[in-house]
Amino acid sequence: LQYFQVLLNLARVLFNLQYLDDAIYLTRRSLEVQPPDKNAWQQYFTLGEIFKAYGHYQEASLHLRHALELKPEFEPAVAALKDMESLPDTTIHVYTLLIIVCLVSVSGPG
Template sequence: KPKSVQLYNQIGNFWRIKGDAQKSIECFRRALAVSPHNAEVLLNLARVLFNLQYLDDAIYLTRRSLEVQPPDKNAWQQYFTLGEIFKAYGHYQEASLHLRHALELKPEFEPALAALKDMESIPDTTIHIYTLLIIICLVLGVLLVILSSVDGNLEAEYSEVKTQRHFNRAMAMRSLKMGISPRALRTKLV
């Protein structure tokens, strides 16, 4: 069994490329057991977890890798990885920030340029969702006002129609038998 961090890291990358995430995770964990503050191993493990959609763990490990990164080494990979993870989360502003930082450190890095270009084509859905909610609330409010006024008008018309259509057969028959004019009866009632 190898004790070298670099050897565990290389074997872990081999398994990652081959598609065996479990074996690569095991190799990276062994490397971290030997050297828990190795930025490269932390980043490689974060990338495997990102591919498995363990986004929170991937963010933690990538940030940890960034913290322990030696000052003489360029951290563009960490920023690029954070950008990818936040893009997967749908946090496009934060993803854009990290991808731009990666490009500052490595200006011609094509995957970062492509990811930024891809995000520029995505509309800012938060604005659209809020706008849509405001429009829906306004439409519902207008409909409520219209329905309440129509309902009030219908009740008024119904009550008028009800009084106009009220017919008392017994009273009509009595007035006919007694020879009383229906108009005279109406004027007495009002």
């Protein structure tokens, strides 16, 4: 195994244990030390999975699409993108709720 593969394997272990920040760091480090002649689709797929777990769907989608550019028709990346597309967009509802709560608390009673 090469150094970049060891870093990526460790990142995947940390991801499975839900150490997401550490997994992101090691995956990015794996990208930095990887020889330029190697295809980085695994790192981008891993970053996509991690950001999806965080709920950062735009960033996850970006990395998953990059993985598919490097390895077209990679089924797990296709499935992850489809899964995210089927999720309801709850972000807007959360922001709307926060705005309502802020407006109610600012205006106060009477």
